[in-house]
Amino acid sequence: MPPDPILEVKGLRVELSTRSGTVPVLDDLSFSIDAGETLAFVGESGCGKSMTALAVMGLVPHPIGRIASGSIRLAGEDLTRVPEKRMRAVRGNDVSMIFQEPMTALNPVYTAGEQIAESLRRHQDMGRRAAWEHAIEMLAAVGIPDPRGRASAYPHQMSGGQRQRVMIAMALACRPKVLIADEPTTALDVTVQAQIFELLKDLRRETGTALILITHDMGVVAEMAERMIVMYAGRKVEDGMVTDVIAEPKHPYTRGLISCVPHLAEVLTEERPDLTEVPGVVPPLTQFGRDMCLFSSRCPLADDKCWEERPPERRFGAGHVAACWHAEEVS
Amino acid sequence: MMFTILQKVAYSGLLLLAVIVLNFFLLHAAPGDVADTIAQSMGGADAETMERIRADYGLDLPLWQQLLEYVTGVLHGDLGYSFFFNVPVTELLLERLPATLLLVITAQLLALTVGVLLGVISARRPNGLASHFVTLLALFGYSAPVFWTGIMLLIVFSLMVPIFPVAGMSDATLTGGWWAHAVDVAHHLVLPAITLASIFLALYSRLCRASMLEVLGSDYIRTAKAKGLSEGQVVVKHALKNALSPVVTLAGLQFSAVVSGAVLVETVFSWPGLGTLALQSIIARDTPTILGILFFSSLVVVVVNLITDMVLRLIDPRIRTGVA
Numbered sequence: 001m002p003p004d005p006i007l008e009v010k011g012l013r014v015e016l017s018t019r020s021g022t023v024p025v026l027d028d029l030s031f032s033i034d035a036g037e038t039l040a041f042v043g044e045s046g047c048g049k050s051m052t053a054l055a056v057m058g059l060v061p062h063p064i065g066r067i068a069s070g071s072i073r074l075a076g077e078d079l080t081r082v083p084e085k086r087m088r089a090v091r092g093n094d095v096s097m098i099f100q101e102p103m104t105a106l107n108p109v110y111t112a113g114e115q116i117a118e119s120l121r122r123h124q125d126m127g128r129r130a131a132w133e134h135a136i137e138m139l140a141a142v143g144i145p146d147p148r149g150r151a152s153a154y155p156h157q158m159s160g161g162q163r164q165r166v167m168i169a170m171a172l173a174c175r176p177k178v179l180i181a182d183e184p185t186t187a188l189d190v191t192v193q194a195q196i197f198e199l200l201k202d203l204r205r206e207t208g209t210a211l212i213l214i215t216h217d218m219g220v221v222a223e224m225a226e227r228m229i230v231m232y233a234g235r236k237v238e239d240g241m242v243t244d245v246i247a248e249p250k251h252p253y254t255r256g257l258i259s260c261v262p263h264l265a266e267v268l269t270e271e272r273p274d275l276t277e278v279p280g281v282v283p284p285l286t287q288f289g290r291d292m293c294l295f296s297s298r299c300p301l302a303d304d305k306c307w308e309e310r311p312p313e314r315r316f317g318a319g320h321v322a323a324c325w326h327a328e329e330v331s
Numbered sequence: 332m333m334f335t336i337l338q339k340v341a342y343s344g345l346l347l348l349a350v351i352v353l354n355f356f357l358l359h360a361a362p363g364d365v366a367d368t369i370a371q372s373m374g375g376a377d378a379e380t381m382e383r384i385r386a387d388y389g390l391d392l393p394l395w396q397q398l399l400e401y402v403t404g405v406l407h408g409d410l411g412y413s414f415f416f417n418v419p420v421t422e423l424l425l426e427r428l429p430a431t432l433l434l435v436i437t438a439q440l441l442a443l444t445v446g447v448l449l450g451v452i453s454a455r456r457p458n459g460l461a462s463h464f465v466t467l468l469a470l471f472g473y474s475a476p477v478f479w480t481g482i483m484l485l486i487v488f489s490l491m492v493p494i495f496p497v498a499g500m501s502d503a504t505l506t507g508g509w510w511a512h513a514v515d516v517a518h519h520l521v522l523p524a525i526t527l528a529s530i531f532l533a534l535y536s537r538l539c540r541a542s543m544l545e546v547l548g549s550d551y552i553r554t555a556k557a558k559g560l561s562e563g564q565v566v567v568k569h570a571l572k573n574a575l576s577p578v579v580t581l582a583g584l585q586f587s588a589v590v591s592g593a594v595l596v597e598t599v600f601s602w603p604g605l606g607t608l609a610l611q612s613i614i615a616r617d618t619p620t621i622l623g624i625l626f627f628s629s630l631v632v633v634v635v636n637l638i639t640d641m642v643l644r645l646i647d648p649r650i651r652t653g654v655a
Binding site (some may be wrong): 010012015057059088089090091096097099101104106107108109111118119122123154156158167170 | 341548550551553554555556557558559560561569572573646647648652
């Protein structure tokens with residue numbers, strides 16, 4: 001028997017109330033992640049990646065959004081049922097998060113060291129001095145030169161890459177069981193991106209933290225993750241080992257995403273196939289939750305059945321799951 | 332850091348000098364001079380006596396020399412002589428200044444603390460009942476004229492329910508030590524301070540609410556929540572410190588308005604400060620006193636602006652260290 005996953009989400013449904021009624025922005029989402037594993041969430045903007053992160057953090061925007069059903073088990077404890085006080089003790093301690101915008105995600109009026117130390121004082125029962133010293137160690141661990149000096153620097157005195165390193169130090173300070181990185185490098189330039197990913201890899205190896213990586217960059221997925229989940233319109237459309245999914249996608253949306261990236265599918269040759277795109281856009285929120293395949297409007301394989309019935313998740317080999325009526329025709 | 336502060340102080344000094352020079356020319360442009368006033372009080376004088384008086388007071392000197400003398404006089408604390416009150420203006424002002432400063436500073440601090448508190452409360456639940464109440468209160472405080480508010484408070488809390496004294500700053504019949512005296516002054520201070528604070532409280536609470544709402548929606552607040560901090564810590568430590576800058580800036584700018592508002596409030600409550608003095612000296616056409624008041628209020632405003640600047644530096648490191 002394999003060990004229990006560190007985080008297990010089952011049948012999660014998150015609803016948002018909009019002017020045109022309640023819509024499920026996450027619809028029957030299930031996944032799990034083991035300690036030390038990296039799981040990537042991919043998909044376009046608005047498909048529910050970030051909402052998944054917020055749900056796990058217990059930060060679904062209130063009162064517009066709510067967790068309608070399902071469970072989120074962290075080391076066995078269902079986070080959807082714990083009181084807010086307990087959730088606060090989990091947040092930043094057992095589960096923590098790195099956000100997309102390092103430029104604005106740090107509080108401008110506190111020093112980098114203070115923002116890291118605050119977490120330690122809150123969760124690890126550390127005194128002011130101990131927390132500050134540990135914050136300096138964390139800054140050193142995320143590769144900031146002169147950590148003792150930089151601890152007293154304010155965010156506006158740092159570059160974007162440094163700020164993201166501070167965010168990572170803050171998120172990892174309490175050695176969380178699960179770290180969620182929501183597009184951690186979108187706002188950074190390419191060389192810094194590579195450094196940040198190297199750093200995340202190293203830290204994960206050292207701490208055994210499970211990493212949930214949210215991205216829309218298939219290149220990053222191939223580089224970083226062992227497993228991936230493809231999200232579309234609030235639903236999981238494909239789930240499997242990265243190598244399997246990239247080699248043999250079972251959902252037309254996944255295939256579309258892969259063929260957007262030049263070097264993933266093809267070996268580099270003289271002949272450069274044209275890059276393709278997935279035509280069309282994600283359906284409006286009002287259509288979320290309908291009993292149909294929400295990708296139908298953009299799918300080359302769609303037929304009447306796709307428009308009338310939601311495809312169930314089907315298994316293809318070890319741990320490879322896809323929700324498509326025409327999965328066999330995809331690759 | 333030290334350099335910028337010194338720079339600010341130097342600018343403030345220049346500004347005050349400009350006020351003094353302006354004062355001099357206003358004094359000069361006003362019809363009649365000291366000789367006329369003295370002659371008038373003597374019941375008339377011939378041209379020769381007038382010349383002598385003018386010579387005595389240095390009024391026959393060239394303009395630039397008079398200006399120089401006036402400026403050195405002011406710098407040495409000599410603002411001229413009030414013929415109406417028959418005392419040197421400086422003495423008169425120093426006697427009245429503490430009362431005004433007490434009223435103005437109390438009102439400003441009251442408006443700031445309560446305003447910020449109400450702003451924070453209403454920003455936490457922007458559509459809640461408390462928020463609507465604060466909006467209503469702010470609208471009322473802002474639109475009601477101060478003298479009306481003052482008279483209403485007097486009617487309610489001094490006449491109908493006599494909890495507070497009707498006028499003045501202290502009870503002349505009171506005996507007892509300094510403590511009893513202090514309590515007495517505080518007792519007299521309540522209504523005028525509330526009256527003067529009401530209009531600014533409205534302003535500060537609205538600005539604080541808007542500023543808090545903006546800050547609460549920012550990324551670093553989400554970061555603070557993701558750290559597992561309690562709502563109180565998020566609101567006070569992470570949001571308020573950021574939201575405070577615009578409120579402090581406005582409070583600094585509004586301080587001159589508080590000082591001029593004090594004129595009305597002091598009149599309503601017979602508060603023995605610069606405001607009532609200003610009114611009296613305007614009616615009596617006592618130019619030296621009016622200009623003295625002008626000088627003192629600009630001094631107060633300039634000093635407060637300096638303090639505002641320091642406070643902003645304390646709150647926001649981006650001002651302290653220079654924006655990157």
